[in-house]
Amino acid sequence: MEKWTGGDMHPSYRILMGPGPSNVHYRVYQAMSNPVIGYLDPQILACMDEISEMLRGVFQTENRVTLAISGTGSSGMEASYVNFVEPGDLVVIGVNGFFADRMTQVASRCGAKVVRVEEEWGKIIDPERMIKVLKEHPEAKICGLVHGETSTGVRQPLEEIGAYCKKVDTLLVVDAVTTLGGYDVRVDEWGIDVCYASSQKCLSVPPGLCPITVSPKAMDLLRSRKTKVQSFYLDLGLLEKYWGEDRVYHHTAPASMFYALREGLKIIFEEGLERRFRRHETLGDRLKMELEGFGFKLFAQEGYRLPMLTSVLLPEGVDDLKARSRLLNEYNIEVGAGLGWLKGKIWRVGLMGETCKVRYIHCLTGALRDILT
């Protein structure tokens, strides 16, 4: 190919009510367009320090090792296992959805023996049952759970399991990809050892970064490994040396994405965590009520429904693909399809960060009125 004949790209301005990405504040786009600087420039290092400090705020932790991995949420899931699992180690994972299942695959690829604590999709893992299994496996190195299961809309309670893990050697690894920035994630208080998230959901920053925080207990375990971490790119010991005081080059910092994350976090603290959580709670309830009015049935277990992601069974007679295509093409609204065996059966409707506004609920209900009634 000598000449490229394609034109400009003008992506549509979607209302992103799927499972993420969510809409992005214009200040974040502006920040992202600031000039790129080098990976050891004092200004990028200062930016990284600020990101760490603000991430400690949203994770509600004092963990020194709190940073953003240069990859999406999935890279954080991998980092959470690859750094702590050595071949043959036992891990116990609560499996009640697509991402929990992915956790077991990731752990297996690190050479872990995986004990699956299965539950029906749409239900929580009963904490007492999880603790019982952990007691049966005192050698378990990791207990893995998904806080907000994006495939089902279920919010997993963590306090009891965290309290148990605090008392034993087992690390509690939590996927907060969907919840961070939209719901309480009390890393220190709940006893979470490794918690990862993503930039593009309730933080409302473009996809591409993965916030992660690691407890001193987990870092000690990392340092006492007998084998090297099988991933160089996701080695938290090396990332710590770059993000921490040593400033040893590991990879080229994605400066533009760092600018975006920094601005997105600033916006969160301008609103305040409490108010932000309340906004997600209130509008999540409102959305659920509206959808029920159209004949959708709430899929997730009552009392454990995520505010920022509502999973609903389609009303009789609604063609999944056709309805979603009309929403996207005629109304510029994205809602999420079902994952795995739920494909065609449910929708996943997100109200995350910047998208979590009453105006967008109105846009959706208006469109649904046109399409469905």
Next chain:
Amino acid sequence: MEKWTGGDMHPSYRILMGPGPSNVHYRVYQAMSNPVIGYLDPQILACMDEISEMLRGVFQTENRVTLAISGTGSSGMEASYVNFVEPGDLVVIGVNGFFADRMTQVASRCGAKVVRVEEEWGKIIDPERMIKVLKEHPEAKICGLVHGETSTGVRQPLEEIGAYCKKVDTLLVVDAVTTLGGYDVRVDEWGIDVCYASSQKCLSVPPGLCPITVSPKAMDLLRSRKTKVQSFYLDLGLLEKYWGEDRVYHHTAPASMFYALREGLKIIFEEGLERRFRRHETLGDRLKMELEGFGFKLFAQEGYRLPMLTSVLLPEGVDDLKARSRLLNEYNIEVGAGLGWLKGKIWRVGLMGETCKVRYIHCLTGALRDILT
């Protein structure tokens, strides 16, 4: 933390003459600020197809599997080994610099037995010697080489080794992080099986993406593995299913970075590869001449000097840190320090993509005149 008291961030407008990132065209920043869309949005899928097509152009390949990994160049190095190495496999790596050495570490972490073909930093790996070692190890699964060694400024000739690898079962893995977009990288003609690069050097796109291309021979090997790829995030089989026709969700596409890469590639084809390579060649020569005029000595082996990255030994009496700090703080010019044992001894001066303009050579020589004379 309830309130964040930090202000706005206004990074300085640096002239990025280090080892990357390079300066970014304003059209790329503009494209990056387009609204984010979902990871299965028909518009993002079309964008990905266009990226693949243009990447095939710069890689000079017809490889179907040509895509951008959602990580930096280092993630591409890891992908190039993690997908093809199974525990106990033998790989032969030419080691004449920091990144070649990193290749051996990455390969080891995948469970490979590594044969190091060592050479003094600053010199090429003699192709005949490399082929001799490969002949001694007919079971070698991979031959790994760095095309443009960013730590030394050396350009490795690949044609002879590629021709040999074509005839045997060994895969040729090439790091083109520094060269792609600024120098000929003839993947098909030279017989390269896996070639990875980075967005932030001669492609002049912000850091965060890693273009990679994989030959059918390598994909066959991937499909015939006995064990699973140890990385889920970097599994090329899964990435192929997302980038290819199947469109199976793997991770959330970093839309903003994709927009940026698409625009950066468009700019490359507007200029044309040949003209672009000539620009790098001509101005690289000019820079070398200018630096020699200040008493810097060219570090890399004659005849094999990279046009886009010039490594120079500091003149007697020049304080590395002090001079680089003055360049950065007083003149907003970044040049690169030495890596590894070359720290304090050499500078690495980049002329990559958008930074490769005569005006920036003038800025640098003007500043050096102030500082050094």
